[in-house]
Amino acid sequence: xxxxxxxxxxxxxxxxxxxxxxxxxxxxxxxxxxxxxxxxxxxxxxxxxxxxxxxxxxxxxxxxxxxxxxxxxxxxxxxxxxxxxxxxxxxxxxxxxxxxxxxxxxxxxxxxxxxxxxxxxxxxxxxxxxxxxxxxxxxxxxxxxxxxxxxxxxxxxxxxxxxxxxxxxxxxxxxxxxxxxxxxxxxxxxxxxxxxxxxxxxxxxxxxxxxxxxxxxxxxxxxxxxxxxxxxxxxxxxxxxxxxxxxxxxxxxxxxxxxxxxxxxxxx
Amino acid sequence: xxxxxxxxxxxxxxxxxxxxxxxxxxxxxxxxxxxxxxxxxxxxxxxxxxxxxxxxxxxxxxxxxxxxxxxxxxxxxxxxxxxxxxxxxxxxxxxxxxxxxxxxxxxxxxxxxxxxxxxxxxxxxxxxxxxxxxxxxxxxxxxxxxxxxxxxxxxxxxxxxxxxxxxxxxxxxxxxxxxxxxxxxxxxxxxxxxxxxxxxxxxxxxxxxxxxxxxxxxxxxxxxxxxxxxxxxxxxxxxxxxxxxxxxxxxxxxxxxxxxxxxxxxxxxxxxxxxxxxxxxxxxxxxxxxxxxxxxxxxxxxxxxxxxxxxxxxxxxxxxxxxxxxxxxxxxxxxxxxxxxxxxxxxxxxxxxxxxxxxxxxxxxxxxxxxxxxxxxxxxxx
Ligand SMILES: Cc1ncc(C[n+]2csc(CCOP(=O)(O)OP(=O)(O)O)c2C)c(N)n1
Ligand code: SF4
Ligand SMILES: [Mg+2]
Numbered sequence: 001x002x003x004x005x006x007x008x009x010x011x012x013x014x015x016x017x018x019x020x021x022x023x024x025x026x027x028x029x030x031x032x033x034x035x036x037x038x039x040x041x042x043x044x045x046x047x048x049x050x051x052x053x054x055x056x057x058x059x060x061x062x063x064x065x066x067x068x069x070x071x072x073x074x075x076x077x078x079x080x081x082x083x084x085x086x087x088x089x090x091x092x093x094x095x096x097x098x099x100x101x102x103x104x105x106x107x108x109x110x111x112x113x114x115x116x117x118x119x120x121x122x123x124x125x126x127x128x129x130x131x132x133x134x135x136x137x138x139x140x141x142x143x144x145x146x147x148x149x150x151x152x153x154x155x156x157x158x159x160x161x162x163x164x165x166x167x168x169x170x171x172x173x174x175x176x177x178x179x180x181x182x183x184x185x186x187x188x189x190x191x192x193x194x195x196x197x198x199x200x201x202x203x204x205x206x207x208x209x210x211x212x213x214x215x216x217x218x219x220x221x222x223x224x225x226x227x228x229x230x231x232x233x234x235x236x237x238x239x240x241x242x243x244x245x246x247x248x249x250x251x252x253x254x255x256x257x258x259x260x261x262x263x264x265x266x267x268x
Numbered sequence: 269x270x271x272x273x274x275x276x277x278x279x280x281x282x283x284x285x286x287x288x289x290x291x292x293x294x295x296x297x298x299x300x301x302x303x304x305x306x307x308x309x310x311x312x313x314x315x316x317x318x319x320x321x322x323x324x325x326x327x328x329x330x331x332x333x334x335x336x337x338x339x340x341x342x343x344x345x346x347x348x349x350x351x352x353x354x355x356x357x358x359x360x361x362x363x364x365x366x367x368x369x370x371x372x373x374x375x376x377x378x379x380x381x382x383x384x385x386x387x388x389x390x391x392x393x394x395x396x397x398x399x400x401x402x403x404x405x406x407x408x409x410x411x412x413x414x415x416x417x418x419x420x421x422x423x424x425x426x427x428x429x430x431x432x433x434x435x436x437x438x439x440x441x442x443x444x445x446x447x448x449x450x451x452x453x454x455x456x457x458x459x460x461x462x463x464x465x466x467x468x469x470x471x472x473x474x475x476x477x478x479x480x481x482x483x484x485x486x487x488x489x490x491x492x493x494x495x496x497x498x499x500x501x502x503x504x505x506x507x508x509x510x511x512x513x514x515x516x517x518x519x520x521x522x523x524x525x526x527x528x529x530x531x532x533x534x535x536x537x538x539x540x541x542x543x544x545x546x547x548x549x550x551x552x553x554x555x556x557x558x559x560x561x562x563x564x565x566x567x568x569x570x571x572x573x574x575x576x577x578x579x580x581x582x583x584x585x586x587x588x589x590x591x592x593x594x595x596x597x598x599x600x601x602x603x604x605x606x607x608x609x610x611x612x613x614x615x616x617x618x619x620x621x622x623x624x625x626x627x628x629x630x631x632x633x634x635x636x637x638x639x640x641x642x643x644x645x646x647x648x649x650x
Pocket of ligand 2: 015016017019020021022051052121125126199200201202203
């Protein structure tokens with residue numbers, strides 16, 4: 001199938017600003033699904049609220065655009081009630097880790113077979129540039145006019161500690177890797193987290209004087225390095241890209257099937 | 269073979285009703301006095317191939333059942349006041365996206381953590397207006413276990429018929445008290461399944477284009493029709509829209525589909541109302557004491573009757589008017605500061621003849637409490 005067969009052209013033009021990284025994630029996501037040869041009918045995309053969450057409107061899957069921060073809770077109901085479906089949940093950094101932080105760690109802990117993509121632009125894009133739990137110490141935002149004093153989460157460490165069985169990170173600059181990691185995250189059986197560092201030139205870029213989309217993407221190229229690279233040893237400040245965790249562990253819905261077996265065997 | 273006659277708590281009667289109605293998926297978070305519902309369903313649901321999950325909070329619980337409803341299942345969650353407060357945003361989502369689901373609130377005293385193990389009926393207005401924005405809602409209640417069972421079945425039927433969340437407002441007394449429950453034979457109470465689209469694969473399906481009768485046939489997630497569901501105002505494709513005529517059309521549809529059918533959704537019981545000069549209006553466990561008073565005073569020749577409401581929302585104004593406008597006095601019996609009493613006053617021609625008999629101290633309202641108010645109303649002093 002061609003890429004455009006996965007899009008709902010009726011719903012274009014999209015709402016994103018020129019240069020926004022969210023469109024790159026959409027592109028890679030569709031290429032990953034295409035490579036996997038999945039049927040559109042077997043994919044449910046569940047999203048919350050934010051610029052990133054609007055991605056669900058543009059793809060021709062079953063799509064559930066929900067409320068801010070709760071996408072993983074809705075997705076849990078979708079997946080558990082029909083485990084044969086593939087459930088993909090794109091989220092903003094605020095959506096996933098501020099208001100949705102509790103659902104995030106619990107979905108990871110359960111190891112339910114959902115693919116969570118955290119589109120991390122380090123800002124609340126949709127509401128106009130307030131700081132997020134991933135903005136980072138010292139950054140500027142409309143609600144941090146004297147510089148942000150909040151420390152950030154490390155999404156990878158958080159997901160790992162919470163029990164996600166596939167954890168990876170890349171950026172919108174590294175589109176080949178992005179497509180490949182989405183593909184692997186979907187294939188993984190269990191809770192997969194992919195953090196995608198992405199750019200919001202309109203707010204994060206402008207507030208922090210980082211230039212336009214091109215400059216921001218070049219920055220992501222320079223600021224990151226493959227996991228365990230020599231560059232990282234020389235410069236510990238570099239952010240690592242790649243797969244941090246990939247392990248097999250009982251998946252939640254499969255485990256629940258066993259509960260059904262046990263309950264049925266115990267008679268009514 | 270399970271016995272058809274049981275001696276159970278009201279919460280178990282609710283579980284039995286839900287299973288009878290075809291419940292397949294439950295998500296919840298423990299809270300007194302509703303917890304027994306989750307406990308029983310964790311054991312009962314998987315035995316029939318259904319699924320139970322204890323979520324991380326009540327927000328997640330309602331969100332999860334909405335997701336499960338979209339894959340084509342009958343779904344329910346259960347909570348009490350504090351949890352019901354947490355659910356309000358997702359409740360509005362279910363209204364907006366027209367998702368059939370049942371939410372049980374076994375009421376306890378509030379606000380806040382309030383009085384967890386004692387009775388109250390003070391969530392009536394939370395059920396009506398807890399979520400933001402104009403909207404319609406359906407809420408049922410019951411005063412005894414057979415009715416808890418029946419109204420639970422009704423809740424599923426109405427949720428599936430109108431594509432709406434339905435709130436079951438029980439209370440601590442009904443939830444925890446034990447009494448007899450007779451489970452009807454399968455088929456004895458008709459069950460409603462949601463309308464599913466007959467549109468064939470490859471032909472455009474408009475998920476949010478109401479038929480002439482206002483109903484919207486659904487298509488299960490995972491099926492051949494792929495569409496968008498959102499809490500934003502949306503067009504017939506389910507795609508976000510801020511077009512004023514789309515917005516206006518949708519809010520009218522959401523409200524009208526419930527309010528225009530208020531009389532069809534109204535469930536109530538009449539006791540000795542034909543010649544009643546004094547009319548008690550009550551619901552839930554408070555109606556038990558009200559009925560006791562009516563039976564006692566009838567024995568003494570007084571013309572008193574009871575209207576027991578089982579539908580609280582949409583408010584059954586027509587039946588209230590019909591019953592109350594002929595009465596000399598109307599006394600609303602409830603365990604809150606007059607949440608339904610206000611509604612009755614609005615509905616009748618002479619609101620000055622409507623009085624409140626209530627308790628708000630966590631103690632179950634007794635027949636004596638009600639009789640004392642009746643004496644005051646009649647100018648006799650206590
Ligand atoms: C309960 C609730 N609180 C706040 C909002 C307002 N709101 C909408 S999107 C958003 C944050 C978006 O930031 P993020 O999740 O990082 O996504 P982005 O727009 O950056 O892609 C907020 C605070 C809301 N819609 N609902
Ligand atoms: S505000 Fe930022 S995140 Fe939102 S669309 Fe524009 S660039 Fe993208
Ligand atoms: Mg963001």
